[in-house]
Amino acid sequence: MKPILKTDIPVLKKLGQGKVRDIYEVGENLLVVTTDRISAFDVVLPDGIPYKGAVLTALSTFWFYLIKDITPTHFITSDFDEIARQVPAVKPYKDQLVGRTMLVKKATVFPVECVVRGYIAGSAWEEYSKSGTVRGVQLVEGLKESDQLKPTPSTKAEKGHDENISFEKMAEVIGPEPAKELKDRSIRIYETAHKYALTKGIIICDTKFEWGTVKTTGLNRIKPDNPLNQLNPVVEITLVDEVLTPDSSRFWPSDGYFPGKSQPSFDKQFVRDYLKVIGWNKTPPAPKLPEEIIKKTSEKYLEAYKRITGQELA
Ligand SMILES: Nc1ncnc2c1ncn2[C@@H]1O[C@H](COP(=O)(O)OP(=O)(O)O)[C@@H](O)[C@H]1O
Numbered sequence: 001m002k003p004i005l006k007t008d009i010p011v012l013k014k015l016g017q018g019k020v021r022d023i024y025e026v027g028e029n030l031l032v033v034t035t036d037r038i039s040a041f042d043v044v045l046p047d048g049i050p051y052k053g054a055v056l057t058a059l060s061t062f063w064f065y066l067i068k069d070i071t072p073t074h075f076i077t078s079d080f081d082e083i084a085r086q087v088p089a090v091k092p093y094k095d096q097l098v099g100r101t102m103l104v105k106k107a108t109v110f111p112v113e114c115v116v117r118g119y120i121a122g123s124a125w126e127e128y129s130k131s132g133t134v135r136g137v138q139l140v141e142g143l144k145e146s147d148q149l150k151p152t153p154s155t156k157a158e159k160g161h162d163e164n165i166s167f168e169k170m171a172e173v174i175g176p177e178p179a180k181e182l183k184d185r186s187i188r189i190y191e192t193a194h195k196y197a198l199t200k201g202i203i204i205c206d207t208k209f210e211w212g213t214v215k216t217t218g219l220n221r222i223k224p225d226n227p228l229n230q231l232n233p234v235v236e237i238t239l240v241d242e243v244l245t246p247d248s249s250r251f252w253p254s255d256g257y258f259p260g261k262s263q264p265s266f267d268k269q270f271v272r273d274y275l276k277v278i279g280w281n282k283t284p285p286a287p288k289l290p291e292e293i294i295k296k297t298s299e300k301y302l303e304a305y306k307r308i309t310g311q312e313l314a
């Protein structure tokens with residue numbers, strides 16, 4: 001399958017383009033199209049990874065159903081026929097969209113990223129080894145690399161900057177009540193997903209969530225055309241973006257898990273290792289990847305999907 005690096009849907013207004021997703025506006029909703037683009041060290045690479053967009057979309061869809069009782073989410077559907085029923089103008093663009101597109105509620109996104117960590121790895125481990133803290137918070141002594149933690153929330157300032165901020169700072173930026181909600185719900189989703197994934201032989205080491213608000217009404221979920229809805233708007237805190245994918249999380253195989261070392265993971269590790277070996281300085285333009293690295297990375301994404309859902313990607 002040939003990767004898709006960019007979509008072009010001239011019948012819709014393109015609102016923007018992230019490193020991985022193309023976003024189109026559809027009235028009150030959005031079409032989030034996950035391309036096969038891949039980024040490393042925050043730079044988009046010139047090559048795409050076959051099936052990556054489909055894996056990220058199908059996996060997010062899976063989790064949106066699994067966690068639907070914990071929080072409202074922006075997810076409406078990722079079934080192309082249902083999308084085409086609700087947005088008939090996209091029918092001719094099936095080749096670009098099928099399998100990689102979610103119809104979601106448009107949200108006002110909070111300018112923070114909510115990280116939940118269930119194990120100590122990566123930059124958190126580096127910090128702990130030096131200072132005994134993770135994101136400034138003192139942890140017990142004597143932890144080993146990859147040890148399990150009580151699920152620990154932390155916050156990053158607006159995307160792309162990779163700047164850690166304290167809970168107090170987040171409360172200042174978005175308000176104390178939303179801050180507490182985001183923290184509590186992020187932990188509950190992590191705990192639910194972690195428990196489920198363990199039954200499939202996957203450890204979710206850590207993950208990142210994005211949240212927003214969606215204006216809705218208390219009544220319109222039952223009766224959308226009730227005129228009283230106008231009088232009764234509610235702003236609902238809503239989970240947005242992708243959830244619990246290899247791009248937003250570290251997944252480890254649970255067989256072979258052994259604290260005291262780093263663990264192999266189902267993400268872009270092949271790509272990062274390759275880029276380190278060739279000595280790329282992490283500033284654009286990024287180099288091309290060898291076929292072998294592209295193929296192995298694609299296989300890793302597909303395997304993560306298969307392990308977690310118990311099914312081959314359709
Ligand atoms: N329901 C939503 N409403 C508005 N914006 C959203 C929603 N869901 C996701 N987004 C935004 O869409 C973008 C997704 O594109 P992506 O390629 O992942 O971006 P990034 O490079 O920032 O990771 C992000 O900026 C994310 O905050």
Ligand SMILES: [Mg+2]
Pocket residue numbers: 018020241
């Ligand atoms: Mg993103």
